[in-house]
Amino acid sequence: MSSILDIARPDLLELQAYSHATWDSALERLHANESPWRPAGDASVAGLNRYPEPHPRELTAALAALYGVQPGCVLAGRGSDEAIDLLVRGFCRAGRDAVMVCTPTFGMYAVAAQIQGARVIEVPLLQEQDFALDENAILGLADGEDPTARVKLVFLCSPNNPTGNVLQSVVIERLCTALRGHALVVLDEAYIEFSATDSFISRLAEFDNLVVLRTLSKAFALAGVRCGCLVGAPDLVEFLGRLLPPYALPSPTVEAVVRALKPAGCAEVQLRVRLVVAERERLRAALTRLPAVRKVWPSATNFLLVQFKDAERCMQASIAAGLLVRDVRRQRGLGDALRITVGTEDQNNRLLQTLERA
Numbered sequence: 286m287s288s289i290l291d292i293a294r295p296d297l298l299e300l301q302a303y304s305h306a307t308w309d310s311a312l313e314r315l316h317a318n319e320s321p322w323r324p325a326g327d328a329s330v331a332g333l334n335r336y337p338e339p340h341p342r343e344l345t346a347a348l349a350a351l352y353g354v355q356p357g358c359v360l361a362g363r364g365s366d367e368a369i370d371l372l373v374r375g376f377c378r379a380g381r382d383a384v385m386v387c388t389p390t391f392g393m394y395a396v397a398a399q400i401q402g403a404r405v406i407e408v409p410l411l412q413e414q415d416f417a418l419d420e421n422a423i424l425g426l427a428d429g430e431d432p433t434a435r436v437k438l439v440f441l442c443s444p445n446n447p448t449g450n451v452l453q454s455v456v457i458e459r460l461c462t463a464l465r466g467h468a469l470v471v472l473d474e475a476y477i478e479f480s481a482t483d484s485f486i487s488r489l490a491e492f493d494n495l496v497v498l499r500t501l502s503k504a505f506a507l508a509g510v511r512c513g514c515l516v517g518a519p520d521l522v523e524f525l526g527r528l529l530p531p532y533a534l535p536s537p538t539v540e541a542v543v544r545a546l547k548p549a550g551c552a553e554v555q556l557r558v559r560l561v562v563a564e565r566e567r568l569r570a571a572l573t574r575l576p577a578v579r580k581v582w583p584s585a586t587n588f589l590l591v592q593f594k595d596a597e598r599c600m601q602a603s604i605a606a607g608l609l610v611r612d613v614r615r616q617r618g619l620g621d622a623l624r625i626t627v628g629t630e631d632q633n634n635r636l637l638q639t640l641e642r643a
């Protein structure tokens with residue numbers, strides 16, 4: 286039977302993971318060269334003097350329940366950034382393989398590839414079609430005729446950062462089908478909670494070359510704990526799990542995530558997502574009316590991509606008012622645009638007043 290691991294780095298397939306100290310919370314630990322005493326101010330359950338559980342089962346089970354999959358399909362790491370890094374390291378041979386990114390998009394895909402020595406092939410999104418995927422260009426370039434740049438990973442981000450749009454499901458399906466046995470489609474759904482779109486997690490069984498990335502940094506308000514995950518086939522999860530550094534997830538992270546994913550925490554997230562979506566639409570309508578604004582792109586995320594007449598002036602005015610917005614002007618095709626995260630009602634009002642004066 287074919288597996289997506291057929292295109293993984295062959296030199297890593299037999300890699301023995303680091304052999305960490307046995308983890309058994311029922312026994313007293315005189316085997317890992319830890320301190321027997323907790324540090325001052327330690328309010329954690331597990332004790333900060335102890336190494337954390339290497340592959341934290343409670344956290345993995347909580348994420349699996351959240352996303353409706355078996356725990357064996359989830360690989361948790363320090364943000365989805367870590368999953369991106371592991372995928373590139375696990376699939377791309379330095380100087381020989383390539384990743385494909387559909388720009389403008391999240392910058393870490395290209396950075397992780399460059400660190401690994403993989404080539405980055407850019408396929409611009411079609412701005413005139415509301416940043417839709419250029420399906421023909423993706424398939425043409427992923428064809429693999431260039432032996433020095435075999436495309437192993439195709440990164441798709443939906444909803445996309447920084448453009449805010451959802452990519453067309455039928456195109457994602459067609460890409461998965463066409464790239465089967467050839468490249469892994471990595472679908473980053475970091476912002477999906479703010480959209481009305483269904484996750485592709487429920488479709489994973491249909492496409493053996495698809496993995497989905499999710500994060501707790503956005504809708505779940507846990508950016509500070511650094512937790513995200515990859516959801517995919519168990520053999521892929523097992524393979525990438527062997528590349529993770531030992532004890533990757535700190536115990537304060539594990540404890541905070543397990544607490545936050547209890548039913549009350551999840552209910553609170555849903556309320557806040559609704560609040561963000563309502564504020565996003567109010568902010569979008571108000572920005573559209575400002576003389577300084579040329580265009581506000583529709584958004585299925587917690588941010589807005591805004592094209593200004595004079596982006597520099599608006600950014601400086603925001604900074605002077607104590608408000609930071611993201612400068613995305615250097616990204617392909619976004620000459621005069623800024624990315625604005627939806628804040629509280631008060632923050633959004635202050636930004637609107639500032640931009641009105643600018």
Ligand SMILES: Cc1ncc(COP(=O)(O)O)c(C=O)c1O
Pocket residue numbers: 363364365366367391442445446473475476499500501502508511512513
């Ligand atoms: C599209 C996208 N993917 C992934 C990430 C990284 O998320 P994490 O905090 O889980 O590493 C971000 C962060 O901004 C993002 O915008």
